Amino acid sequence: MAAGGFFRRSHGVGEAGWGRTIFAAVISFIYFFPVLWIILTAFKTMNDVLAVPPKFLFTPTLENFVGVFSRPFSAGADSQATNFDLYFFNSIFIAGSSVFFALVIGTLAAFGFSRYPLKGNDTYLFIILTTRMLPAIVVIIPIILMFRVVGLAGSYTGIIALYTAFNLPFTIWMMKSFFDELSPDVEDAARLDGSSDTRVFLKICLPQVVAGLAATAVFGLILTWNEYLFALLLSGVETRTVPVAMAQTIGGDIGVRWGLLAAIETLFLIPVILVVFFLQNHLLRGVTFGTIKR
Amino acid sequence: MSQTGASLSLANVSKFYGRVRALDGLTFDVKPGQFFALFGPSSVGKTTTLRTIAGLVRPDAGTVTIAGRDVTDAPIAGRGVSMVFQSFALYPHLTVYDNFAYPLREAKVASAEIDRRVKETAETLKLTHRLERKPSTLSGGEQQRVALGRSLIRRPSILLLDEPLTNLDAKLRNDMRAELKRLHRQFGLTVIFATPDELEALSMGEEIAVMRDGAVVQRGTPDELYEAPANLYVATKIGSPHMxxxxxxxxxxxxxxxxxxxxxxxxxxxxxxxxxxxxxxxxxxxxxxxxxxxxxxxxxxxxxxxxxxxxxxxxxxxxxxxxxxxxxxxxxxxxxxxxxxxxxxxxxxxxxxxxxxxxxx
The missing domain is CATH 2.40.50.140 (Nucleic acid-binding proteins)
Structure with missing residues (x-):
C-alpha cells in the first residue's frame, strides 16, 4: 500500500496543490526507499554493494540476475544451473492455487453465513477465526506430524491445502462483510424476476462483490507469497518456494552475496506488483467498501 | 401492450417473525384492474403484506388467492406478480438495458424479442437515451422509472408498489403520481401500493385499506373513509388538517x-x-x-x-x-x-x- 501513489496513473497536480503534492511525494519516497534500495542493489557489482559511503551512481550490471538462475557454487567452480526457475514456478503455482481455492470455498461459505445464518452463526464465525489466533510456531509441530502420517509433507497438495486453510478464515470474514453490504431487496427483485437461489448468487451477488474478491485475493496472495515458516518445514526439494530458497542462498563459502539476494527479491516483487497493478481499480473500491454509505 | 389484471384475495393471513406479529389475520380483496392502496404508518405490516402477495414471504396462517387460484404455498414464479421496491432495488452492476432484459432472459425469451420489448418499454418510460447507463448514474426519477419498467416488461397481472413516491423529491412525486395512473390505465393491471402518506393514498387509491398492527381496520373508497371513519384511528389518519x-x-x-x-x-x-x-x-x-x-x-x-x-x-x-x-x-x-x-x-x-x-x- 505504501507504494500505492507510485503505481497510480498520473493525474497531474490535482486540487490539493503543489505544496501538499510535494509533501505526499516526500512521504511516499521515504516509504518506498527500502524497496528502491533493493532494486538498485540488484544492479550493482559486489564491490559497488559494499562501497562505503553507499553509491547512488554506478555502472549497472545484470550479472546478479544471471546468477539467480546459473552461477558457480564455490570459488573457481563452473557455473551451474540453480533451481530458481522451479522455485519461482512453485511460489506462483502454490500461492495462486491456494488463493484461488480459498476464494472459491471462502466466498461460498461467506455467502452462506451472510444469507442463510445458522443458529449461533457468530459462534461458528468466531471458531473459524480462532484457527488464525495461535502463533504459527505453536501449531506447526502437530501439523508436521499429521502431514508426515498422511503423506502430504513435501507435496504440492499438502502445501496448497495448508495455505488454502490459512487463507480461508479472513477470506470468509472479508467476503461475508462484502455480502452483508449488498441490498437484500436487489436479490428479492431477482427472485421475483424468476431467478433461482443459485442464479441470484451467480448473476446478482457475485458481480456486485468483484471489488471485494480482488481485495481479498490480493491480501491472500501477499500473505501466502511471503510465507516462510511453513514453507521451510513442509515443502520438499521439488516444492520449495522462493522465500525458502532465498534463505538458503545466503550461506556459502564466498560470503553473503547481497547483489544476488537483491536480484532474487527484485524478481520476487514483480508478480505481486503485476497483480496489484491490474487489480488496482477494484482494489481501491474494495478497501473503501462499506466505509462510505452508498 | 395491454392485458387484464388479476383479482387478489387475502384471508386471515398471519405472519410471525420470532415473537413479533407482523401480520395478524389480515383480510382484504382487490378487484381485477383496481388501483388499491394499503395505507398506514411505518411498521404496520404493509411491506410484509406486499412480500406475502409476491411470494417472498410465506405466511404462517391464512390463504392468498390470485385470480381464483390458491397460491399460499406456490413458488414465486408463475404468480404473475411483480414488485417495485421502496429502494428500487435495481441491479447496480447492469446497465438499464440489461436491467430491463434480466427478467426476460431468466424466462428464456428469444433475444430478438427481448430487444424489441426492452426498446418498447424504454420508449413508454422515456428512457431510450439512458439504456447504456448504469443505475447509479441516473436521477431518482429515472431510477424509479427503470424499476417500473423492469416490473412491467414481463407483463405481470398484479403490480405491487412499496412506497413508490417516498424516495422522490416533492416535484417528482406529482409527476410520478400522474405517471403511475397513466401506466395503470394503459396496462390495465391490478395495482396494489403501500404508502404512509394519506394524501397519496386518497389521491391515488380507488379503494384504500387502512392498516394497523398487521390487520385492516377499515377498507373503503377515499370518500367513505373520510365521511364515515370506523374508529378514532382512521378518523385521525385521514383528512388534513386532522379531525x-x-x-x-x-x-x-x-x-x-x-x-x-x-x-x-x-x-x-x-x-x-x-x-x-x-x-x-x-x-x-x-x-x-x-x-x-x-x-x-x-x-x-x-x-x-x-x-x-x-x-x-x-x-x-x-x-x-x-x-x-x-x-x-x-x-x-x-x-x-x-x-x-x-x-x-x-x-x-x-x-x-x-x-x-x-x-x-
Whole structure:
C-alpha cells in the first residue's frame, strides 16, 4: 500500500496543490526507499554493494540476475544451473492455487453465513477465526506430524491445502462483510424476476462483490507469497518456494552475496506488483467498501 | 401492450417473525384492474403484506388467492406478480438495458424479442437515451422509472408498489403520481401500493385499506373513509388538517352532549338514552364562526395560521382547542384572545366510544 501513489496513473497536480503534492511525494519516497534500495542493489557489482559511503551512481550490471538462475557454487567452480526457475514456478503455482481455492470455498461459505445464518452463526464465525489466533510456531509441530502420517509433507497438495486453510478464515470474514453490504431487496427483485437461489448468487451477488474478491485475493496472495515458516518445514526439494530458497542462498563459502539476494527479491516483487497493478481499480473500491454509505 | 389484471384475495393471513406479529389475520380483496392502496404508518405490516402477495414471504396462517387460484404455498414464479421496491432495488452492476432484459432472459425469451420489448418499454418510460447507463448514474426519477419498467416488461397481472413516491423529491412525486395512473390505465393491471402518506393514498387509491398492527381496520373508497371513519384511528389518519377530537359526555336526553364548549346537539343520530363518556370528532371544515341569531358555542382565539386562501384558526375553551378552516377574509383582523363564538353542524359530528375508539353511528 505504501507504494500505492507510485503505481497510480498520473493525474497531474490535482486540487490539493503543489505544496501538499510535494509533501505526499516526500512521504511516499521515504516509504518506498527500502524497496528502491533493493532494486538498485540488484544492479550493482559486489564491490559497488559494499562501497562505503553507499553509491547512488554506478555502472549497472545484470550479472546478479544471471546468477539467480546459473552461477558457480564455490570459488573457481563452473557455473551451474540453480533451481530458481522451479522455485519461482512453485511460489506462483502454490500461492495462486491456494488463493484461488480459498476464494472459491471462502466466498461460498461467506455467502452462506451472510444469507442463510445458522443458529449461533457468530459462534461458528468466531471458531473459524480462532484457527488464525495461535502463533504459527505453536501449531506447526502437530501439523508436521499429521502431514508426515498422511503423506502430504513435501507435496504440492499438502502445501496448497495448508495455505488454502490459512487463507480461508479472513477470506470468509472479508467476503461475508462484502455480502452483508449488498441490498437484500436487489436479490428479492431477482427472485421475483424468476431467478433461482443459485442464479441470484451467480448473476446478482457475485458481480456486485468483484471489488471485494480482488481485495481479498490480493491480501491472500501477499500473505501466502511471503510465507516462510511453513514453507521451510513442509515443502520438499521439488516444492520449495522462493522465500525458502532465498534463505538458503545466503550461506556459502564466498560470503553473503547481497547483489544476488537483491536480484532474487527484485524478481520476487514483480508478480505481486503485476497483480496489484491490474487489480488496482477494484482494489481501491474494495478497501473503501462499506466505509462510505452508498 | 395491454392485458387484464388479476383479482387478489387475502384471508386471515398471519405472519410471525420470532415473537413479533407482523401480520395478524389480515383480510382484504382487490378487484381485477383496481388501483388499491394499503395505507398506514411505518411498521404496520404493509411491506410484509406486499412480500406475502409476491411470494417472498410465506405466511404462517391464512390463504392468498390470485385470480381464483390458491397460491399460499406456490413458488414465486408463475404468480404473475411483480414488485417495485421502496429502494428500487435495481441491479447496480447492469446497465438499464440489461436491467430491463434480466427478467426476460431468466424466462428464456428469444433475444430478438427481448430487444424489441426492452426498446418498447424504454420508449413508454422515456428512457431510450439512458439504456447504456448504469443505475447509479441516473436521477431518482429515472431510477424509479427503470424499476417500473423492469416490473412491467414481463407483463405481470398484479403490480405491487412499496412506497413508490417516498424516495422522490416533492416535484417528482406529482409527476410520478400522474405517471403511475397513466401506466395503470394503459396496462390495465391490478395495482396494489403501500404508502404512509394519506394524501397519496386518497389521491391515488380507488379503494384504500387502512392498516394497523398487521390487520385492516377499515377498507373503503377515499370518500367513505373520510365521511364515515370506523374508529378514532382512521378518523385521525385521514383528512388534513386532522379531525378535532373533544371529550364529551352524553347528557342522557338522547340528543345532546356536554363538552368544554357547551352543549352540542347530536343531530338526527339515534342514540341510546344513556349517560357515558364519548369522544366527538369534528373536521376543521365543519366548524364555522357564529352569525347573529345562531346558538353559538363560546370560545376564544388561541392561534392563527394564515395559509393564503384559507386561515387555520385554533379556538379554545376550558383547556380544549379546536382547529377550524376559515376563508381568508373571515380571519382578517382576528387577534389572539378575541372571543370567537362558533357553530358546529350536528350532522357532521363523528361520535366515538371513549374506551374502544369505535365509531357510534
Amino acid at each position: 378535532n377530537l373533544i371529550d364529551a359526555t352524553e347528557r342522557g336526553d338522547a340528543k345532546s352532549f356536554d363538552t368544554p364548549f357547551g352543549i352540542v346537539g347530536a343531530g338526527a343520530r339515534a342514540m341510546a338514552n344513556a349517560k357515558g363518556k364519548r369522544i366527538l370528532g369534528i373536521r376543521p371544515n365543519d366548524i364555522r364562526l357564529a352569525r347573529t341569531g345562531d346558538t353559538a358555542l363560546a370560545a376564544t382565539v388561541h392561534l392563527i395560521e394564515p395559509l393564503g386562501d384559507v386561515t387555520i384558526v385554533s379556538v379554545e375553551a376550558n383547556g380544549q382547542t379546536l382547529r377550524m378552516v376559515l376563508p381568508e377574509q373571515q380571519a382578517i383582523g382576528m387577534k389572539m384572545g378575541d372571543a370567537a363564538p362558533i357553530v358546529i353542524d350536528p350532522a357532521k359530528i363523528h361520535v366515538f366510544e371513549a374506551g374502544t375508539g369505535e365509531a357510534i353511528r
